[in-house]
Amino acid sequence: MALDDTLIARHGDELYEALASGSTVPNLRDRAGGVTNEDAYRIQARMIERRLAAGETVVGKKIGVTSKGVQTMLGVFEPDFGILTSGMVYPDGATIPAGTLIQPKAEGEIAFVLKRDLRGPGITAAEVIAATDYVSACFEIVDSRISDWDIKIQDTIADNASCGVYVLGQDKVDPRDVDLALAGMVAERNGEIVVTGSGAAVQGSPANAVAWLANTLGRLGTPLLAGETILSGALAPMYLFEPGDTLTMRVGGIGACSISFAKEAAHA
Secondary structure (H helix, E strand, C coil), X not given: CCCCHHHHHHHHHHHHHHHHHCCCECCCCCCCCCCCHHHHHHHHHHHHHHHHHCCCCEEEEEEECCCHHHHHHHCCCCCEXXXXXXXXXXXXXXXXXXXCCCCCEEEEEEEEEECCCECCCCCCHHHHHHHEEEEEEEEEEXXXXXXXXXXXXXXXXXXXXXXXXXXXXXXXXXXXXXCCCCCEEEEEEXXXXXXXXXXXXXXXXXXXXXHHHHHHHHCCCCCECCCCEEEEEECCCCECXXXXXXXXXXXXXXXXXXXXXXXXXXXX
């Protein structure tokens, strides 16, 4: 039986307040008995509603849990999606202030910026390519408001697919000029290689993942809109970093991006 509106609002508010205060809450699946994926998306919508009420705007969408590596790491075995808001966006090379994130991890991705709407169902990967203005290298810094990343699929869906912040590289490439499935990614932390991956890790091709999202949202009556940024999923397993670290990544044929993290402020 679906959770009632009061419980949906309570859990959505709880996750928003954890985000705002830089704290975590216990996983939902053990506290909201029988919570379904549909319930979790309603909780996510409440959390986003609170962000928008605080002045943020929707700038795109993200696909999560697409690669086998991330699925294995988290013990979840199907994709999910979340909403990108203006408060998540940082410029290439930015330094993220201390205290912005709670328990972050890094993922290297390929981002799609659309020039035309995509209204599923029935969208193909070729239609995704045709509707894309450009692709760019992207760091998504995922974060969880669920204590100790103790998540199953319902927990991460409710927590807006574990969205944190993201940066796009400055290079803008026509997706017809690169084989997205074969595009290789190298990610470094402080100049040392941490992970490598390729576009094929994301549902065979990142364009397939975007088509999945367009069709999944289309069945719910929600299009992907021209001008939106779509984060297509991790090219390799997520990895840890520390305050003071600088992360860089490069995707063959597409470009590079970087992001740094401020050290914690010294206590007097």
